[in-house]
Amino acid sequence: MKALWERARRLGAAFPHGRTLPEAHWRARHRGLIWLLWAHVVALPVVALLYGDGLGAALLDGAIVAAFAVLATLRLGSQRAQSLVVTFGLLTCSAVFVHIAHDLIEADFHFFVMVGALALYEDWVPFMVAVVYVFLERGLVEHAAHPGTPWKWALVHAGFIAALAVACMAKWRAAESNRLAFRSLVNSLEEGVLMISRDGTLLAANPSAERILGMDPAELLLPNGSRPDWSFVDLDGVPFPEAARPIRATAATGETQLAVQMALRRPDRATRWLSVTTRAVESAEDGPPYAVVSSFSDVTEEREAVDALERSNADLQQFAYVASHDLSEPLRMVSSYLQLLRRRYHGRLDDDADEFIDYAVEGATRMRSLIEGLLAYSRAGRGEESTTVDLNAVAGDVLRSLAAALVEARADVAVGELPCVLGNRLQLEQLLQNLVANALKFRGGGSAYVRVAGEHGGAGMVQVAVEDAGIGIEPQHRDRVFKMFQRLHDRESYEGTGIGLAICRKIVERHGGRIWVEERVGGGTVFRFTLPLAPVGEPADGAGAVAVASV
Numbered sequence: 001m002k003a004l005w006e007r008a009r010r011l012g013a014a015f016p017h018g019r020t021l022p023e024a025h026w027r028a029r030h031r032g033l034i035w036l037l038w039a040h041v042v043a044l045p046v047v048a049l050l051y052g053d054g055l056g057a058a059l060l061d062g063a064i065v066a067a068f069a070v071l072a073t074l075r076l077g078s079q080r081a082q083s084l085v086v087t088f089g090l091l092t093c094s095a096v097f098v099h100i101a102h103d104l105i106e107a108d109f110h111f112f113v114m115v116g117a118l119a120l121y122e123d124w125v126p127f128m129v130a131v132v133y134v135f136l137e138r139g140l141v142e143h144a145a146h147p148g149t150p151w152k153w154a155l156v157h158a159g160f161i162a163a164l165a166v167a168c169m170a171k172w173r174a175a176e177s178n179r180l181a182f183r184s185l186v187n188s189l190e191e192g193v194l195m196i197s198r199d200g201t202l203l204a205a206n207p208s209a210e211r212i213l214g215m216d217p218a219e220l221l222l223p224n225g226s227r228p229d230w231s232f233v234d235l236d237g238v239p240f241p242e243a244a245r246p247i248r249a250t251a252a253t254g255e256t257q258l259a260v261q262m263a264l265r266r267p268d269r270a271t272r273w274l275s276v277t278t279r280a281v282e283s284a285e286d287g288p289p290y291a292v293v294s295s296f297s298d299v300t301e302e303r304e305a306v307d308a309l310e311r312s313n314a315d316l317q318q319f320a321y322v323a324s325h326d327l328s329e330p331l332r333m334v335s336s337y338l339q340l341l342r343r344r345y346h347g348r349l350d351d352d353a354d355e356f357i358d359y360a361v362e363g364a365t366r367m368r369s370l371i372e373g374l375l376a377y378s379r380a381g382r383g384e385e386s387t388t389v390d391l392n393a394v395a396g397d398v399l400r401s402l403a404a405a406l407v408e409a410r411a412d413v414a415v416g417e418l419p420c421v422l423g424n425r426l427q428l429e430q431l432l433q434n435l436v437a438n439a440l441k442f443r444g445g446g447s448a449y450v451r452v453a454g455e456h457g458g459a460g461m462v463q464v465a466v467e468d469a470g471i472g473i474e475p476q477h478r479d480r481v482f483k484m485f486q487r488l489h490d491r492e493s494y495e496g497t498g499i500g501l502a503i504c505r506k507i508v509e510r511h512g513g514r515i516w517v518e519e520r521v522g523g524g525t526v527f528r529f530t531l532p533l534a535p536v537g538e539p540a541d542g543a544g545a546v547a548v549a550s551v
Contacts, residue, residue, distance in 0.1 A: 024203045026079060029120040033086045036117060037069045040093040048100045061096050068092060080125060083118075087126040090114040091133045108157070115161055119168050127165035134158045194294040196221065196247060198282075203291075212274070212298045214266040221247070229267040237263075250278040251289045261299070273300045335364040386511070388534040389425045391418035391432075391464065395452055398433045402440070409440045410447035418454040419462045420534040423511045428531075431507045432466070434500040435527050439468035449524070461513060461530045469524040473517055481517065504529070 041062050048058035068089025075082055094110040101107035111134060118126045138154030186193050192209030194217055196202060205217040213220065215230060224232050224242050232240035242248060246257035257278045265271050275297050280290035338361045346354055395415045399406065406413065413436075421428070432452070439450045449469035454462060473481060482505040504527075508515040513530035520526045 022204050024197070024201065026121075030079075030082060030086065033090070033117060033120060034069065034072045037065065037072055037086060037089045037093070040090075041066045041069050044093065044096055044100065047097065051100050051102070053100065061100060064096060065089060065093050080123065083121045083123060083126055084129060087118055087129050088133070090117060091130060091137075095137050111157075111161065112164060115164055116168075124165075124169055127161075127169065131158050131162045131165060134161050189295075191295050191297045192217070194220075194247075194292075195281075196251070196292045196294065198251075198289050198291050200251070200289070209296075212272070212296065213264065214270065214272070231265050233263045233265065235261060235263075246276045246278040247292055247294055250280050250292045250294075254280040254282075254288065254290045256280070261303075271300075272298055273303045275299045335361070338364055386422045386424060386532075388420050389423050389428055390420050391428070391454065394418075394425065394429050394432055397429055398436055401433060402436060405437065405440050406448075409443055411440060411443075411450060412447065413450045414452070416451075416453040418452070418464065421462055421511075421531040422534045423531055427507045427510070431504050431529070434504050435466040438500060438527075439466065439470060442470040443468065460533050462533045463528055463530050466527045467520055467524065468526075469520065469522065472519065472523060473525050475519075482515070 044065060045058040045062040048061050049055070053061075068085060072082065072085045072089060076085075091111070091114060094114050097110045098104075098107045111130075115127070115130050118130065135154045135158035138157050139151045186206045187208075189206060190208055192212045193204075193206045194202060194209055195204040200221055202218045202221055209217045219227065219230070224240055224245060232245065234240050240262055243252070245262075246260045249255065250257055257276065260276045261273065262276060263271050263273050276294060277296070278292050278294045281293060282290050338357065342354075342357045342361055346357065392415070395418060399413065399415070405411075436450055436452070440448045443449070451465075451467040453465050453467070455465065456462060482501050505515050508529045508531070511531050513532070515527065515529035518526045518528065
């Protein structure tokens with residue numbers, strides 16, 4: 001007996017039972033079937049009168065169905081109990097209709113229509129009830145179409161209903177399995193997921209939604225600021241405009257909102273930063289308001305880490321600026337007195353004293369150069385907002401500012417057609433000037449050779465190459481040259497502080513690009529860097545082009 005019960009339980013588990021339907025979906029379907037039941041309360045008496053029945057008989061037909069409609073409207077008991085009331089009511093509508101039509105064979109199709117309507121419950125119990133109901137109704141009630149053989153035709157009719165039920169249950173079981181798999185997937189997500197209907201009510205929410213929000217997700221559908229214990233604010237701490245909330249914007253326009261940053265001040269007084277994405281469920285042809293799926297993640301830790309890093313970088317920049325600025329004045333005084341000492345006493349003391357004074361003056365001069373370089377590095381990447389910059393005009397200004405060095409190096413310089421980029425013009429001028437000046441400095445023994453060219457970098461970026469035929473950089477040093485105060489040569493061979501390329505890297509990275517160095521075919525180096533390409537049609541900050549300049 002126990003084994004038989006276990007097999008029955010497994011068989012029942014294999015049937016669809018409607019429990020995977022969201023509560024709101026089930027309620028909406030149940031409400032529609034109740035309306036269908038009430039429609040028969042009105043329609044059946046009218047049909048009875050059309051078939052010639054008396055008024056009393058017509059009202060009685062309507063009253064029988066009305067009893068089921070009233071019970072269904074009261075919504076007594078569990079979901080299955082309520083669905084059974086509707087099931088008996090709709091099947092009774094079919095039986096009454098067949099009776100009114102005097103057993104017209106076409107009237108039997110009403111049973112199939114009602115059974116099809118019961119498919120909305122996606123539950124096997126109403127179908128089993130329908131099979132039994134049709135079998136008993138056909139067998140116990142005498143029908144003119146089948147005199148003398150009621151049970152035979154009862155079995156035939158019940159078989160047709162059973163076949164329809166099996167087909168529907170097989171389809172529903174597959175749909176139910178897919179729904180369960182999808183729900184398991186959504187429930188396992190670390191992101192919160194909400195499903196909002198067209199009328200703005202919450203249809204479904206996964207467990208992560210309540211965990212992240214720290215409150216009932218349904219409350220978020222209320223207007224922002226309507227409750228004193230929670231509210232949404234923007235990046236500036238200002239209450240988020242109701243129409244600009246991603247859920248509202250997508251519901252009104254159907255447009256996707258991607259990774260919108262907003263802060264939720266929760267009832268527990270904590271503020272959590274959310275990254276919210278919303279998408280409309282329906283197509284644009286359906287028209288607003290749209291049903292919306294919203295996914296969001298808690299990015300509070302990431303945002304706090306970024307804020308802390310930005311504060312740390314700002315503090316370090318400020319410290320470097322203040323320290324270098326405050327050191328400049330006493331160092332200037334030391335350097336001035338040392339130079340004064342050398343002018344007054346040079347040659348009047350012994351050779352060792354002259355040598356010591358020269359060392360001191362040289363050290364002070366070098367220290368001043370380092371401090372000025374530190375100041376330049378702290379200022380690099382700081383400035384006004386990005387604008388469209390014509391690199392041709394920038395290259396022209398750089399060549400004019402380096403005119404004396406170009407003449408001294410007998411330089412052969414060629415600048416190809418360069419694109420317009422998005423950036424800060426002064427910083428980009430400093431970037432190109434540092435790279436061209438390096439090409440002139442490290443040219444070796446002969447004349448300098450410099451080529452500047454622009455190439456497409458992909459993904460909205462442009463690549464610029466500054467090429468020289470100088471002494472080159474060994475592969476093992478190509479990362480080191482971009483670090484602060486890193487020199488590959490002694491000061492007697494090449495002057496400088498070793499900070500120019502570090503400034504170049506900082507400027508490029510502040511513009512969202514990267515910079516690297518390669519070996520040039522035939523000797524020398526090629527510095528390449530990427531910058532964001534300017535939007536088409538925007539006027540550039542500066543105009544003009546430089547094709548070729550040779551000195």
